Amino acid sequence: xxxxxxxxxxxxxxxxxxxxxxxxxxxxxxxxxxxxxxxxxxxxxxxxxxxxxxxxxxxxxxxxxxxxxxxxxxxxxxxxxxxxxxxxxxxxxxxxxxxxxxxxxxxxxxxxxxxxxxxxxxxxxxxxxxxxxxxxxxxxxxxxxxxxxxxxxxxxxxxxxxxxxxxxxxxxxxxxxxxxxxxxxxxxxxxxxxxxxxxxxxxxxxxxxxxxxxxxxxxxxxxxxxxxxxxxxxxxxxxxxxxxxxxxxxxxxxxxxxxxxxxxxxxxxxxxxxxxxxxxxxxxxxxxxxxxxxxxxxxxxxxxxxxxxxxx
Numbered sequence: 001x002x003x004x005x006x007x008x009x010x011x012x013x014x015x016x017x018x019x020x021x022x023x024x025x026x027x028x029x030x031x032x033x034x035x036x037x038x039x040x041x042x043x044x045x046x047x048x049x050x051x052x053x054x055x056x057x058x059x060x061x062x063x064x065x066x067x068x069x070x071x072x073x074x075x076x077x078x079x080x081x082x083x084x085x086x087x088x089x090x091x092x093x094x095x096x097x098x099x100x101x102x103x104x105x106x107x108x109x110x111x112x113x114x115x116x117x118x119x120x121x122x123x124x125x126x127x128x129x130x131x132x133x134x135x136x137x138x139x140x141x142x143x144x145x146x147x148x149x150x151x152x153x154x155x156x157x158x159x160x161x162x163x164x165x166x167x168x169x170x171x172x173x174x175x176x177x178x179x180x181x182x183x184x185x186x187x188x189x190x191x192x193x194x195x196x197x198x199x200x201x202x203x204x205x206x207x208x209x210x211x212x213x214x215x216x217x218x219x220x221x222x223x224x225x226x227x228x229x230x231x232x233x234x235x236x237x238x239x240x241x242x243x244x245x246x247x248x249x250x251x252x253x254x255x256x257x258x259x260x261x262x263x264x265x266x267x268x269x270x271x272x273x274x275x276x277x278x279x280x281x282x283x284x285x286x287x288x289x290x291x292x293x294x295x296x297x298x299x300x301x302x303x304x305x306x307x308x309x310x311x312x
Contacts, residue, residue: 020064020072021044021077022038022045022046022162023045023048023078024048024058024079024080025049025092026081026082026084028084029140030082030109030140031047032058033144034109034169038165038168039061039062045062046063046064047064048067069096078104080108081108089112093124096127101128103127103129104128105129105130105132106130107165108132109136111190111255114183117179118180130161133176136148139293147232151185152176153181153182153183154182187263194252194256194274194278196229196231200228200295203231204217204239205301208310209306214241214309215239218238234295237293238295241299242295243292243293244293248294249281250285253282257278280300281297283300284296
């Protein structure tokens, strides 16, 4: 997670992390979304990311930019980790363990296996940090609309110490009990999301091919037994043909799916729905929609089946 502070952002342009309540490590789409949410609720938030653009946006939103992870560990009593890969997660754990400071609470929201999280928890404990296994279900858009879920597992005392922060991340967090349970439920939920993405896109594209208009399809399905939270959010995007830039296809195919499949393999549990749904996401990566939100699965299907939309 080393990075230079070029591109218009410098650490001396903002206050230090010394008075911050929490330090964010990783200011990508989800990390920055949660950081802005806490800033809007008057929390003092510091952050670090190797991307100058991410740092500049964070500072512009009112956050305190830290020059390094060591600066955060030295001053912030709590850290939130929101990282893009397992490799980045491992490097950050290494830096936290090696950095000076008195320790505190680490809120880890990464989608990882329970075993990988337990290994990180044990390493951090030696440096005075109590790690909570926390996961979040929902996209940044869902967070903005308060449609997300937040799951907490691990040490009850650590959870109590950061309860005011978590309460402003989500109205009603789920206490999952034993450390690792939040990771498990997130993998199960992400398994369902991958399947629901395809079902939602398939349903919308089929209805459009049959001659219905997109708005009618959206209104009737959301009021039906076939509705889902994914259709409510991504079905709206499909109806509006609004597919914002995102890296979710890559995260699903290259990261989350591997962990989900490994958990199922270890448990000897079949995933008959997940396998073909995942292949639809793999296929989308070879199209012009590869770097957009997975709601664009609908556009992929429309193009392949020759849909001509009815226009108002």
